[in-house]
Amino acid sequence: MKSSYLFLTAFLALASYPKLATANDFFFSVKEGNTSNSLGSKVTPVAVNEILGLNTLGISLARIDFAPRGLNPPHTHPRATEILIVLEGTLYVGFVTSNPQNRLITKVLNKGDVFVFPIGLIHFQLNVGYGNAVAIGGLSSQNPGVITIANAVFGSNPKISSDVLTKAFQVDNKIVDNLQKQFWLDNN
DSSP states (O other), rough: HHHHHHHHHHHHHHHHHHHHHHGGGGGOOOOOOOOOTOEEEEEEEEEETTTTGTTTOOOOOEEEOOOOOEEEEEETTOOOOOEEEESSSSSSEEEEEOTTOOOEEEEOTTTTEEEEETTTTEEEEESSSSEEEEEEEESSSSSOEEEEEHHHHSSSSSSHHHHHHHHHTTHHHHHHHHHHHHHOHHHH
16 A cells, blocks of 8 residues: 555646746756866766756756866766767867776867767866866766866865875875865866
C-alpha cells in the first residue's frame, strides 16, 4: 500500500509539471564574459542551475570568452563529455589521456572548428590569436561538474598535506608552500 501511495504521488507530481512550467524554465540569456582577470578567460555555464527545464535532459553548454593569451586552465568534467566549437579567434586545445600513457592530444582550432574532450579527461583551451576568442562547449550532462586541477590540488580547504604533495610532485616543500599560498582563480 505504501509503495502504491508513493508511486501515485510521484506520478501526479510529474503529470502536473507541464501545467506549472513557464517559458522562463527553459530560457537563459548568455552575455559576453568579463575576461579582465589573471587567467584572461570567463566561463559562463548554462546547466540545470541556470535553466530548470534542462533537468533530466542530459545536456548543457558553456560559453567561454578569452582575452588575447587567455587560458581556460586544465580541468575536467567528471560527468560529461564536451564538444567545443570556436565561434571567434584561434585556440590551442588539448587533453591528456589516462594512465599509464598520459598522452597529450592537441590541436589548433580556428573559427568553425570543433574538438571533443572525452568524459573525465583533463583538458584546456588557450587563446593563441591576437584578438579575443569565443567558444561554445556542449556537454553531455545537465550537471557536468568541473574540477580545475590547480585549484583542487593547491587550493583545497583544508590544504592537502605538504608531505603528500612534495612526494607526489617530487619537489621541495618550499615550492608546495608557495603554490598553496597563491590565490587560485575560479573563472566559472
